[in-house]
Amino acid sequence: MTREHYRALPAVPDRLALPRRVQVLSLATVVVGTATLAWAFSRGEAQLAWSAYLIGAFFTLGLGAFAVAWLSMLYLTGADWSVTMRRIPEAMTAWLVPGGLLTMAVALSAHSLYHWSHAEAVASDPLLLHKSPFLNVTTFTVLLGASLLLWAVFGTRLVSASLRQDREGGYAATRANRTLSAIFLVLFAVTLSIVSFYLLLSLEAHWFSTMFAVLVFTDIVQTGTAFVAVVAGLMVMSGTLRGFLNEHHLHSLGKMVFASTGFWAYIYFCQYMLIWYANIPEETAYFLRRSGNGWLAYFAILPALKFVVPFLFLLPRDAKRNPRKLVPVAVLLVFAQFWELYVMVGPALTHGAEAAHGHLPVVELLVTLGFLGLFTLVFGQALSHRDPVPLKDPALLACLEYHS
Amino acid sequence: MVPNSTKGILGHFYEPADALAAAAKVRDAGWKHFDFLTPFPVHGMEEAMGQKRSWLPWVTAVLALCGIVFAQALQNYVMVFDWPMNFGGKPFAAWPAFIPITFEAMVFWAALGSAVVAIVAGRMDSVPQPPPMAVKTGATFDRFVLWISATDPKWDAAEAERFVRSLGADGVRLVDVGGRTNA
Numbered sequence: 001m002t003r004e005h006y007r008a009l010p011a012v013p014d015r016l017a018l019p020r021r022v023q024v025l026s027l028a029t030v031v032v033g034t035a036t037l038a039w040a041f042s043r044g045e046a047q048l049a050w051s052a053y054l055i056g057a058f059f060t061l062g063l064g065a066f067a068v069a070w071l072s073m074l075y076l077t078g079a080d081w082s083v084t085m086r087r088i089p090e091a092m093t094a095w096l097v098p099g100g101l102l103t104m105a106v107a108l109s110a111h112s113l114y115h116w117s118h119a120e121a122v123a124s125d126p127l128l129l130h131k132s133p134f135l136n137v138t139t140f141t142v143l144l145g146a147s148l149l150l151w152a153v154f155g156t157r158l159v160s161a162s163l164r165q166d167r168e169g170g171y172a173a174t175r176a177n178r179t180l181s182a183i184f185l186v187l188f189a190v191t192l193s194i195v196s197f198y199l200l201l202s203l204e205a206h207w208f209s210t211m212f213a214v215l216v217f218t219d220i221v222q223t224g225t226a227f228v229a230v231v232a233g234l235m236v237m238s239g240t241l242r243g244f245l246n247e248h249h250l251h252s253l254g255k256m257v258f259a260s261t262g263f264w265a266y267i268y269f270c271q272y273m274l275i276w277y278a279n280i281p282e283e284t285a286y287f288l289r290r291s292g293n294g295w296l297a298y299f300a301i302l303p304a305l306k307f308v309v310p311f312l313f314l315l316p317r318d319a320k321r322n323p324r325k326l327v328p329v330a331v332l333l334v335f336a337q338f339w340e341l342y343v344m345v346g347p348a349l350t351h352g353a354e355a356a357h358g359h360l361p362v363v364e365l366l367v368t369l370g371f372l373g374l375f376t377l378v379f380g381q382a383l384s385h386r387d388p389v390p391l392k393d394p395a396l397l398a399c400l401e402y403h404s
Numbered sequence: 405m406v407p408n409s410t411k412g413i414l415g416h417f418y419e420p421a422d423a424l425a426a427a428a429k430v431r432d433a434g435w436k437h438f439d440f441l442t443p444f445p446v447h448g449m450e451e452a453m454g455q456k457r458s459w460l461p462w463v464t465a466v467l468a469l470c471g472i473v474f475a476q477a478l479q480n481y482v483m484v485f486d487w488p489m490n491f492g493g494k495p496f497a498a499w500p501a502f503i504p505i506t507f508e509a510m511v512f513w514a515a516l517g518s519a520v521v522a523i524v525a526g527r528m529d530s531v532p533q534p535p536p537m538a539v540k541t542g543a544t545f546d547r548f549v550l551w552i553s554a555t556d557p558k559w560d561a562a563e564a565e566r567f568v569r570s571l572g573a574d575g576v577r578l579v580d581v582g583g584r585t586n587a
Contacts, residue, residue: 273500279492317461403447 009391009400010243016087016235016388018380026373026380033370040363047349050109052364055341056371057103058199059223061148062216062337063375064099065195066224067092068155069188072181075158075174081252083399084244084389085232090162092227093155094382095375100148102371106199107141113349114140116205127206135202144198147191154184162390169392192217200341203348207286211271218267219337222260222306226333229257233323233330244389244400247321251404254320257330261314265307289347294358299343305336321404338368409437409532411554411580413564415573416547420446423548426571427452430550433567437556439531441543460525464518471513475506535581554580 018026033056040049067089074082074089110117115128116135122128128135158177165173193213201212209215229250235241236250275283290299310329319325342361349356390396417423423440430438431454440449479502483489488496532553534541543549550573552564561578568576 269500269503273503276500277492315465317457401447 012391013241013244013388015384015386016240017384018376022376023380026376029366029369029373030377031370033367033373036363036366036370046109046112048363049367050106050112051345051349052361052367053109054106054113054199055338055345055364056368057099057106059338059341059368060095060371060375061099061103061195062220063092063224063227064095064155065151065188065192066220066227068096068151068158068184069192069220070224070228071155071158071177072184072188075177075181076185078395080395080398081249081402081404083393083395084241085228085249085253086162086390086393087383087386087388088228088231089224090159090386091379091382092224093152093159095378096148096152096155098378099375100152103148103199104141104145107137107144110137110140114202114205115350116202131205135205140198143194147195150187150191154180154187158184162393163386165392166387166390167392171394174394189213192220200344203345204286204289206282209271209275209283209286211267211274215264215267215271218260218264219340222257222264223334223337225253225256225260226330226337229253229326229330230334233327236323237327241388247323248402248404249399250323250326251317251321252402254314254326255404257326257333258311258314258320261307261311261333265303265311268303268306289355290343293347293355295343295347296358298339298346298358302336302340302343305332305339310336334372338365341368408535409553409555410535412532412534412578413552413554413561413568414534414541414575414577414579415550415568415571416542416575417550417573418547420548422572423550424448424452426550426573429571430552434558435552435556437531437553437559439533439551439553441534441541441549441551443544443546443548446548460518460522463521464514467517468510468514470517471510472506474513475509476502479505534579 037049037053040046040052070089071086071093073079074086106113114135115121116131117137117140122132133139157180161173161177161180196213196216200216201207201209232245232250232253236245236247272287275287289295310333313319313325313329319329338361342364346358346361346364347356393399415426417426420442423442423446427440427449431452438453440446440453442449480497483498483502484496490496491498491501494501531551532555534551534553541547541549541551550568550571552559552568554561565576565578
């Protein structure tokens with residue numbers, strides 16, 4: 001008696017495109033970011049310029065890497081709820097090629113940023129000498145390049161299978177992507193460790209932390225889900241995907257953003273407490289450097305930005321479902337990632353023999369915004385070249401009827 | 405105990421969508437003491453039945469705070485005032501060392517407390533259910549069963565039967581088991 005309850009698909013929207021305002025704003029930040037970088041180089045502040053470059057490059061690389069990892073997780077867990085928003089992470093993977101190349105340019109900066117790249121420093125330092133089979137510019141370039149290439153290849157494969165499904169339908173593409181995802185997540189654990197060790201951890205080559213790769217993983221999950229939440233929230237607010245994307249989908253996404261705040265606190269505190277408890281000089285140096293020389297204030301507000309404020313704000317159910325509440329917190333979390341990278345990179349730098357001093361990260365912020373602007377343009381370009389919703393995904397109906 | 409009613413009416417539906425549509429109509433008709441017995445959780449049923457959001461999250465929040473206060477109080481009392489001990493030269497009030505316990509106590513209090521409150525509240529604050537065992541509904545198998553209890557303020561057997569039939573329900577059946585249940 002009942003088949004009439006199964007409704008027809010909502011009207012399929014036009015191709016998605018970045019609003020004109022966002023495009024202009026992104027372009028402006030790219031111009032300002034490039035100008036800031038050029039200004040810093042022209043003043044002879046190579047270290048400042050390269051550190052800002054590293055922060056911006058890693059910030060956006062994290063968004064691209066997250067997209068591939070998240071797509072894999074969604075395929076593996078059979079996350080029906082995410083089908084109608086899948087084009088967002090798919091478009092984010094487009095950054096991996098240009099972003100990977102921009103990140104590789106950090107190799108040029110090795111002498112400004114990485115102490116271990118100076119042969120005379122390594123020769124007189126037993127610890128660096130011991131680590132030199134891993135920490136040298138050739139291995140750096142090869143392993144970093146291989147890892148970034150691997151991300152780009154898997155990202156392209158996952159997306160192209162999804163686009164093939166748009167044309168051909170059927171279950172084959174989902175199944176193929178599921179296999180690919182399982183392989184990728186294992187490789188991702190290794191390659192993300194390599195990338196985070198080389199780019200960030202090796203800034204202080206004497207220090208080590210077994211929590212570091214996990215911490216970087218929580219960071220990119222938090223920033224990535226927050227970025228998706230900004231885009232999806234704006235789409236719900238503007239009604240771009242009316243009928244396809246609603247508060248139930250936002251709720252699930254919001255739960256992931258919410259979980260990532262607790263996950264970050266857990267991992268960051270783990271790293272801190274292990275070092276505090278053992279009290280070994282090689283390890284405590286990391287936090288000592290971040291509590292002196294004017295860094296303490298920058299370091300101390302990090303837990304508020306990444307955990308306390310977003311956690312308490314996202315605790316009520318409505319905050320995860322209502323885009324007007326979700327989007328501002330997500331923006332805060334994206335900003336918090338910049339802040340954390342600044343606190344990771346800034347204190348690790350030395351000016352000659354002197355430790356770096358804490359300063360308002362104006363140059364760093366402008367350059368990072370430039371990277372984010374470029375990322376947004378690439379993202380928008382990729383988004384506009386695809387159907388806005390994977391209409392032939394076998395899980396589409398389950399997604400449309402999804403209740404959070 | 406979950407309150408049972410000895411009198412009421414049952415009606416069967418065979419599709420979740422039909423059950424949802426029927427629930428919305430029962431809600432709009434102003435019935436209060438009704439329930440849907442389903443083989444699996446039907447998404448959107450709470451809204452269709454007009455149920456309010458549970459107050460249980462507030463209980464969880466309060467219990468979590470209590471757990472935090474308890475763990476902090478206990479550790480600070482024991483480790484700072486009652487029996488201070490020197491561990492590796494750390495201060496007596498070594499807050500990082502207290503965090504894991506505080507976290508665990510928070511989870512413990514919130515989770516167990518919420519479970520207990522949920523069970524107790526579910527027994528008290530519930531629509532009177534059909535008499536157990538005396539009525540075979542099929543709700544554990546393939547039916548979505550509407551139950552309207554005779555305890556409803558607007559109960560009238562004839563009117564209820566006419567109404568449930570008007571929803572398109574199958575197997576409409578008035579239940580009256582007298583004093584044979586524990587209600």
